[in-house]
Amino acid sequence: MSGDNSLSNSRRRATRLGSSAGTLVRRGLSIQSKLLIMLLGVSIGSTLIVGYIGYTSGTDSLRQAEFDRMTNLREAKSDAIETLFTTIETGLVLDSVGATANQAATAYTSAFAELQAQPTDPAQTTAVDSYYDDVFIPELNARSGTTSVSDIFVPQSSAETYLQNFYTVPPAGDFDAAAEVDNAGDGSTWSAVNDQYNPYFREMAQRNKYEDALILDTQGNIVYSVYKGVDLGSNVNTGPYKGTALAGAYTDALNSNVVDYVQITDFERYQPSLGVPTAWGVSPIGVDGDVVGVLAVQLPITAINDVMTGDQQWTKDGLGETGEAYIVGPDDTMRSVSRLLIDDPEAYRERAISGGLSPAVAQRIIDVGGTVELQTVDTAPVREAQQGKTGVMVAQSYLDRETLAAYGPLDIKGQQWVIVASITAAEAFAPVADFTRNLVLSIAALLVVVALLSLLLAQVFARPVRRLVGAVRQVAGGDLGVEVAANTRDEFGDLSMAFNDMSRSLQVKQALIDEQQAENDKILHTLMPESVARRYRDGDETIAEDHQDVSVLFADLVGFDDFAAGLGAEKELALLNDLVRQFDEAAQSKGIEKVRTLREGYLASCGLIVPRVDSARRTVDFALEMIRIVERFNAQHGAALSLRAGIDTGTVTSGLVGRSSIAYDMWGDAVSIANRVQALAGKPGVFISQRVRDKVGELPNMTEVGTIETKAGPQSVWQISQQRG
Structure with missing residues (x-):
C-alpha cells in the first residue's frame, strides 16, 4: 500500500507542475522571433536559393549552347562533304557524256585492240617482270604491311605488257612523272591517242584532285590511266583486280544503259595504289544511250x-x-x-x-x-x-x-x-566550369560572412540548448532525477520545465519497471536455469545445450488419482503441492536439478547445470529419498501411493521448447532410457541402467530385473531396494 501511495503522490505532483508550467505567462521575445531575426540577418536561405537558381539556369544555358554549337558544326561539315560528293558526281557525269570523253574512249579502245593483236616482245616482258620484282612488289609490301608476290600481278596480255613497258616501268613508281608523259615515242597508235587526250584527262584529275582517272572499254580492259600504274592494260573481269569494288562498279555502270548513271564505291585497299584505301566514282561513257566505255575516277581522299x-x-x-x-x-x-x-x-x-x-x-x-x-x-x-x-x-x-x-x-x-x-x-x-567556379567562390565568400554572423547570434539561444542536451545525455545514461534550470521566459523555459516533468515521470516509471522486472526474473528462474533465462532475456529464439555425463531421473507417482478421488479440487492440489515441495527440498539438498513437474511425474537431473563427478550417486540417493517421502506421506494421510523411478546417465540436451508458450525441457538418450528403465518392471521401486550401476558400483539390495535394447546394444536394468534402518 505504501508503494501505491508514493506512486499516486508522485503523479499528482507531476500534474501540478505541468499545470503551473502551462499557465506561465511568457514575456519578452519568443524563440520564433529570435530565429526569424537570425534568418533575416544572415540570409543564408535566400543566398543558397539564388545561387542554385543561377547555377542551374546558367550551366543549363551554357551546356545547351555548346550542344547547339556542335550540332551546327556537324551540320556544316555534313553539308560540305555531301556537297563535295555531289560535285564529284555532277562533274563525273559531265565528263563521261562529253564529246572529248566519248572520242577518247573510242580512240583508246581501238588503239588498245591494235596492241592486243601484236605478239608479246620477250624483252618487254622481262623488263616489266623486273619492275614488279624490284620496284612494285617491295613498295606494296612495305606500304601495306603484307607479303605479296609478283606472279599474281604481272601482265598476261600483249597490250598490257606493251603499255606498262613504255609508260609504267620508266617512271619507276613516280606517278606524277608518269602522268606528264604524253607520248613515249614508240610510234604506236596508242601513244598518238595518248598524246592527244592525256593532257585533257590529266588536267581533269589535277583540277578535281582525283588520285587517278581510268577509261575502260566494254570488255573490261583498262585502256587508259592518267598516272599509268600497274593496272594500266589489265582486265577487271579476268585480271588480278577482278572482285574489287572497281570491278563491281564497272559491271553495274556498263549494265545500267544510262549514260548519266553514277556509282560511288566505299573505300577498299587497292593494290595498284600500293594498298592505299581507294574509293571510286564510276559512270558510263556514251551519248544517247550508246555506251562506248566506262570512266572511273579514284576519289580524292585528300579532298x-x-x-x-x-x-x-x-x-x-x-x-x-x-x-x-x-x-x-x-x-x-x-x-x-x-x-x-x-x-x-x-x-x-x-x-x-x-x-x-x-x-x-x-x-x-x-x-x-x-x-x-x-x-x-x-x-x-x-x-x-x-x-x-x-x-x-x-x-x-x-x-x-x-x-x-x-x-x-x-x-x-x-x-x-x-x-x-x-x-x-x-x-x-x-x-560551365568557369561559371561554376566563380559562382561557388562568390557563394563561399558570402557564406563565410553569414557563418560569422550566425556564430554571433547562435550564442543568444545556444546556451539553454546545451544545458538541455547535457541533461538529456544524463537521462540517457541512467540518471533519471536530472533537472535543468528554467531561466528564460520563452519556449526554452517551457521546454526546460517540460523536461523536468518528464525526468520525474521517468524516474517513477523506472522504479515500477524495475520492480516488475525483478518479479518477472523471480518467476522465470522457477521455470528454467539462470543460464537459460539469461539467454532468453537476451532475445535468443533457439536455445539448446548439449551436456555430457548427466544423470537423469524419471519418476512416476502411482495411485494419486485413486487417493484424490474423494477430495475436492483445492484439497487435492494442496496435498499434491505439499508432496512436490518435499521432492524439491530433497532435490535441492542433494544437488539435484528439477527439470519438469507433472501431476504424477517428476523429471530431474544431476550434473546438468553444475557438473558433478558423483552425479549418479546423488541421483540414486535422491530417488531413495523420494520413496521415503512418499512413505511418510502415506503414513500421514492414510494413502497408498507408490513411486516408480528410472535412472540413467549419459548425454542429454536441454533447452526451451515452443514459441507462444515457452517450456524448459530436457531430452536425449539418457532421458529416454531413464523413462524406459522405470517402466520395465511395472512395479514401484528405484530402477537403474547398467551405465548407472557401472558408476555407483555394487550396492546392497541390488537385483537385476531385466534388460532393455539401446543404440549401444542390450543393457541390464537393476532394482535398488531401500535399506531399512
Missing part, C-alpha cells in the same frame, strides 16, 4: 580530309584545341583522318591504344599517316548514327576521352557513312 579538317584550321572552324570531325563507314572504321594523328602522332598512339586499338595497328597508322579503314570507331554516337538517328551526347571517344559528340548519317549516294563532330568534354564545358 575529303581537307573538308573534314577545314584544311587543318580546326580552331577557325570552331573545333578549338581538341575538336575534330570524322567519317565512319559501316564497318566501324574511319573514312577520314584523325586530328590527333596529324597534330601529335605519339600522343595519338598512346590514346588509340588506350581506346582499345592494337599496338600493331596503331603503329601501322603512324607509318602510313592515315586512319582510313584502320582506326576502329565503335562508340555510342556512331552506333546511334548508324541507326539513322541524329543528336548530341556526352560519350567516350575512340581515343578513350570523354567527348561531346554530335552525330548523324550522311546523305551520300550508295554509302552508309555517318559523321561525328566531337570535342573533349573538358574543353566543351570549360565555360
Whole structure:
C-alpha cells in the first residue's frame, strides 16, 4: 500500500507542475522571433536559393549552347562533304557524256585492240617482270604491311605488257612523272591517242584532285590511266583486280544503259595504289544511250580530309584545341583522318591504344599517316548514327576521352557513312566550369560572412540548448532525477520545465519497471536455469545445450488419482503441492536439478547445470529419498501411493521448447532410457541402467530385473531396494 501511495503522490505532483508550467505567462521575445531575426540577418536561405537558381539556369544555358554549337558544326561539315560528293558526281557525269570523253574512249579502245593483236616482245616482258620484282612488289609490301608476290600481278596480255613497258616501268613508281608523259615515242597508235587526250584527262584529275582517272572499254580492259600504274592494260573481269569494288562498279555502270548513271564505291585497299584505301566514282561513257566505255575516277581522299579538317584550321572552324570531325563507314572504321594523328602522332598512339586499338595497328597508322579503314570507331554516337538517328551526347571517344559528340548519317549516294563532330568534354564545358567556379567562390565568400554572423547570434539561444542536451545525455545514461534550470521566459523555459516533468515521470516509471522486472526474473528462474533465462532475456529464439555425463531421473507417482478421488479440487492440489515441495527440498539438498513437474511425474537431473563427478550417486540417493517421502506421506494421510523411478546417465540436451508458450525441457538418450528403465518392471521401486550401476558400483539390495535394447546394444536394468534402518 505504501508503494501505491508514493506512486499516486508522485503523479499528482507531476500534474501540478505541468499545470503551473502551462499557465506561465511568457514575456519578452519568443524563440520564433529570435530565429526569424537570425534568418533575416544572415540570409543564408535566400543566398543558397539564388545561387542554385543561377547555377542551374546558367550551366543549363551554357551546356545547351555548346550542344547547339556542335550540332551546327556537324551540320556544316555534313553539308560540305555531301556537297563535295555531289560535285564529284555532277562533274563525273559531265565528263563521261562529253564529246572529248566519248572520242577518247573510242580512240583508246581501238588503239588498245591494235596492241592486243601484236605478239608479246620477250624483252618487254622481262623488263616489266623486273619492275614488279624490284620496284612494285617491295613498295606494296612495305606500304601495306603484307607479303605479296609478283606472279599474281604481272601482265598476261600483249597490250598490257606493251603499255606498262613504255609508260609504267620508266617512271619507276613516280606517278606524277608518269602522268606528264604524253607520248613515249614508240610510234604506236596508242601513244598518238595518248598524246592527244592525256593532257585533257590529266588536267581533269589535277583540277578535281582525283588520285587517278581510268577509261575502260566494254570488255573490261583498262585502256587508259592518267598516272599509268600497274593496272594500266589489265582486265577487271579476268585480271588480278577482278572482285574489287572497281570491278563491281564497272559491271553495274556498263549494265545500267544510262549514260548519266553514277556509282560511288566505299573505300577498299587497292593494290595498284600500293594498298592505299581507294574509293571510286564510276559512270558510263556514251551519248544517247550508246555506251562506248566506262570512266572511273579514284576519289580524292585528300579532298575529303581537307573538308573534314577545314584544311587543318580546326580552331577557325570552331573545333578549338581538341575538336575534330570524322567519317565512319559501316564497318566501324574511319573514312577520314584523325586530328590527333596529324597534330601529335605519339600522343595519338598512346590514346588509340588506350581506346582499345592494337599496338600493331596503331603503329601501322603512324607509318602510313592515315586512319582510313584502320582506326576502329565503335562508340555510342556512331552506333546511334548508324541507326539513322541524329543528336548530341556526352560519350567516350575512340581515343578513350570523354567527348561531346554530335552525330548523324550522311546523305551520300550508295554509302552508309555517318559523321561525328566531337570535342573533349573538358574543353566543351570549360565555360560551365568557369561559371561554376566563380559562382561557388562568390557563394563561399558570402557564406563565410553569414557563418560569422550566425556564430554571433547562435550564442543568444545556444546556451539553454546545451544545458538541455547535457541533461538529456544524463537521462540517457541512467540518471533519471536530472533537472535543468528554467531561466528564460520563452519556449526554452517551457521546454526546460517540460523536461523536468518528464525526468520525474521517468524516474517513477523506472522504479515500477524495475520492480516488475525483478518479479518477472523471480518467476522465470522457477521455470528454467539462470543460464537459460539469461539467454532468453537476451532475445535468443533457439536455445539448446548439449551436456555430457548427466544423470537423469524419471519418476512416476502411482495411485494419486485413486487417493484424490474423494477430495475436492483445492484439497487435492494442496496435498499434491505439499508432496512436490518435499521432492524439491530433497532435490535441492542433494544437488539435484528439477527439470519438469507433472501431476504424477517428476523429471530431474544431476550434473546438468553444475557438473558433478558423483552425479549418479546423488541421483540414486535422491530417488531413495523420494520413496521415503512418499512413505511418510502415506503414513500421514492414510494413502497408498507408490513411486516408480528410472535412472540413467549419459548425454542429454536441454533447452526451451515452443514459441507462444515457452517450456524448459530436457531430452536425449539418457532421458529416454531413464523413462524406459522405470517402466520395465511395472512395479514401484528405484530402477537403474547398467551405465548407472557401472558408476555407483555394487550396492546392497541390488537385483537385476531385466534388460532393455539401446543404440549401444542390450543393457541390464537393476532394482535398488531401500535399506531399512
